[in-house]
Amino acid sequence: MSKRSLLKNDWVVMALFTVAVLSMPIWLAPIGAAYPDLLQKFAIFGIFAIGYNILFGLTGYLSFGHAVFLGVGSYTAVWSFKLLTMNVLPAVLFAMVVGGLFAVVIGYLSLRRSGIYFSILTLAFAQMSYNMAYSVLTPITNGETGLQLTKTDPRMIDAMFVAPGEGLPSTNLFGMSMSGYSGFYFCAVLLIIGFFISLRIFRSPFGLKLLAIKSNQNRMLYTGFNTKPYLLTAFVISGVYAGLAGALMAVTDPLAGAERMQWTASGEVVLMTILGGVGTLIGPLLGVGIIKYFENIFSALNTNTLHQTFSFLPDWLEDIVVAISSHFVGDGWHLTLGVLFMVIVIFLPGGVMEGFQRIAALARRLSRPQQEKAIQTSEQE
Amino acid sequence: MGNIVLSIKDVNKTFGGLHALGDINLDIEEGKTHAIIGPNGAGKSTLLNVCIGRLEPDSGTVEFEGKNMIGLKPYEINHAGMVRVFQTPEIFPDLNVLENVMIPALAKQEGVFRFNAFTSLAGRRDIEEQARHVLEDLGLGGQIHDHAGSMSRGDKRRLELAMGLVQHPRLLLLDEPTAGMSRHDTNRTIDLLKKIKERGMTKIIIEHDMHVVFSLADRISVLAQGRIIAQGTPDEIRGNPKVQEAYLGGAEL
Numbered sequence: 001m002s003k004r005s006l007l008k009n010d011w012v013v014m015a016l017f018t019v020a021v022l023s024m025p026i027w028l029a030p031i032g033a034a035y036p037d038l039l040q041k042f043a044i045f046g047i048f049a050i051g052y053n054i055l056f057g058l059t060g061y062l063s064f065g066h067a068v069f070l071g072v073g074s075y076t077a078v079w080s081f082k083l084l085t086m087n088v089l090p091a092v093l094f095a096m097v098v099g100g101l102f103a104v105v106i107g108y109l110s111l112r113r114s115g116i117y118f119s120i121l122t123l124a125f126a127q128m129s130y131n132m133a134y135s136v137l138t139p140i141t142n143g144e145t146g147l148q149l150t151k152t153d154p155r156m157i158d159a160m161f162v163a164p165g166e167g168l169p170s171t172n173l174f175g176m177s178m179s180g181y182s183g184f185y186f187c188a189v190l191l192i193i194g195f196f197i198s199l200r201i202f203r204s205p206f207g208l209k210l211l212a213i214k215s216n217q218n219r220m221l222y223t224g225f226n227t228k229p230y231l232l233t234a235f236v237i238s239g240v241y242a243g244l245a246g247a248l249m250a251v252t253d254p255l256a257g258a259e260r261m262q263w264t265a266s267g268e269v270v271l272m273t274i275l276g277g278v279g280t281l282i283g284p285l286l287g288v289g290i291i292k293y294f295e296n297i298f299s300a301l302n303t304n305t306l307h308q309t310f311s312f313l314p315d316w317l318e319d320i321v322v323a324i325s326s327h328f329v330g331d332g333w334h335l336t337l338g339v340l341f342m343v344i345v346i347f348l349p350g351g352v353m354e355g356f357q358r359i360a361a362l363a364r365r366l367s368r369p370q371q372e373k374a375i376q377t378s379e380q381e
Numbered sequence: 382m383g384n385i386v387l388s389i390k391d392v393n394k395t396f397g398g399l400h401a402l403g404d405i406n407l408d409i410e411e412g413k414t415h416a417i418i419g420p421n422g423a424g425k426s427t428l429l430n431v432c433i434g435r436l437e438p439d440s441g442t443v444e445f446e447g448k449n450m451i452g453l454k455p456y457e458i459n460h461a462g463m464v465r466v467f468q469t470p471e472i473f474p475d476l477n478v479l480e481n482v483m484i485p486a487l488a489k490q491e492g493v494f495r496f497n498a499f500t501s502l503a504g505r506r507d508i509e510e511q512a513r514h515v516l517e518d519l520g521l522g523g524q525i526h527d528h529a530g531s532m533s534r535g536d537k538r539r540l541e542l543a544m545g546l547v548q549h550p551r552l553l554l555l556d557e558p559t560a561g562m563s564r565h566d567t568n569r570t571i572d573l574l575k576k577i578k579e580r581g582m583t584k585i586i587i588e589h590d591m592h593v594v595f596s597l598a599d600r601i602s603v604l605a606q607g608r609i610i611a612q613g614t615p616d617e618i619r620g621n622p623k624v625q626e627a628y629l630g631g632a633e634l
Contacts, residue, residue, distance in 0.1 A: 216474065
């Protein structure tokens with residue numbers, strides 16, 4: 001009981017979360033995931049999934065177009081690098097604003113419907129944006145090549161202070177380069193802030209009202225709440241998170257391409273959220289961790305590494321095992337992910353978090369008889 | 382006669398060729414319990430839906446405390462002070478019992494929309510107290526942390542009543558509050574509604590169970606085939622031959 005009430009304290013949760021995130025380079029090292037590139041991805045997609053969970057987890061509205069805001073955030077950030085400064089702060093702020101504005105428009109139109117129709121509308125808007133980025137919007141998006149930095153960019157604010165040097169400048173935070181570990185820590189700090197805001201929303205009256213809309217929207221109307229502005233607010237908040245995530249992608253690697261807006265990218269965040277546990281605080285982050293880990297680790301394995309791994313087996317068995325398992329690594333890592341996803345959705349509809357809850361419940365059930373026995377004996381005395 | 386809270390004038394409603402409501406005139410007095418009875422298909426639920434803004438009448442007016450209610454959104458009608466308790470329990474099945482009652486308490490305090498994402502729900506002791514108080518009144522005090530969706534049907538109806546009462550409505554509309562309840566639960570609900578009556582809350586009750594109607598109602602309107610065929614005190618209705626004809630085919634009430 002005391003352990004549970006301790007976890008109900010926001011500051012305890014935040015302290016644990018902060019330590020866990022900042023020490024990721026240490027505790028992820030044994031599983032080979034502690035290199036900056038992957039750590040940055042964990043943090044960036046973590047922000048994306050946390051924001052998405054505020055919409056999908058609390059209101060139940062399944063958006064299939066959230067990659068739009070990711071792409072928009074990236075483009076905005078790169079334009080900020082090109083026109084203003086290589087400092088990442090303005091880029092991040094602009095991306096959040098522009099992501100939010102896009103979310104207001106798309107959300108306002110899509111939220112006129114609910115259920116599957118809402119999902120289809122968001123998907124349609126996303127594919128529309130994706131195709132426009134490749135066609136009519138080429139002057140802004142640079143089409144298939146993607147938007148990149150060039151030496152001829154004006155960079156008006158930077159130009160006032162320093163003369164342009166040789167080669168392309170790199171992104172920085174007041175002079176601190178945003179590549180490698182410093183880039184990860186910048187993303188990590190924003191992830192911690194993002195998680196804190198999400199925690200506050202989950203435990204606020206606003207969060208409870210969103211859950212009530214998910215549970216019975218019609219009843220909400222007769223209870224005296226206009227549900228539309230609630231849904232739109234949740235949609236825009238998640239759009240701002242996605243814009244931020246998109247900006248951070250550009251911060252760690254300053255280019256933006258339209259493929260970031262494709263439906264597969266929207267689908268990925270849905271997968272992450274469901275895999276980890278919809279509507280739980282930590283679940284989406286677990287989903288991000290699992291999917292990004294698989295993507296980076298399993299896709300890097302090849303037949304040679306498999307032969308090494310299974311070299312303890314007799315030769316004929318080794319060949320069979322490698323022949324089968326090779327379909328699940330390298331380019332075939334999606335197959336592994338697909339199998340994992342099916343297993344989890346079928347056996348644990350609440351995602352990995354439900355698995356944890358079941359284990360905790362089992363542990364409680366196993367320990368309770370002993371406690372009760374102890375109480376009975378003490379009563380007899 | 383006391384203050385008229387709700388005034389329904391010349392309301393008509395047709396569905397296709399069916400005349401669901403014809404020239405309904407009804408005044409609800411403040412502090413009174415007004416029962417609407419009638420055989421199945423008489424138009425009772427249609428009338429209630431017109432009052433609550435779920436259906437728009439073809440003609441006629443519905444005025445609540447002097448304000449026109451027709452065309453208003455459900456949440457606007459709620460904030461005007463008219464609250465409906467549904468026939469099939471409409472609750473938030475995924476929330477717990479306490480949260481179910483906190484939501485309407487929040488609605489009463491906050492209006493149709495308030496963005497309060499950065500205040501803590503646990504810090505809203507006032508709202509929680511209100512909800513607990515009502516739940517204890519209705520005998521649900523022992524189950525406030527239960528999952529609302531897995532309660533018994535009778536408990537769900539009591540929960541919904543709590544959700545209505547926590548808003549202190551000026552007018553409470555009850556759609557068959559005891560339908561499907563055991564005799565024991567029915568009597569309990571009657572006692573409860575009597576208690577509310579003592580506090581002077583105006584109510585409209587739609588009910589099949591004559592035992593409930595005659596224990597609670599100050600006035601009764603009898604609907605048959607979309608028209609009000611009789612209105613009066615319980616005693617007047619009991620002795621009205623027209624009512625006996627329409628309602629029970631001539632049998633004694």
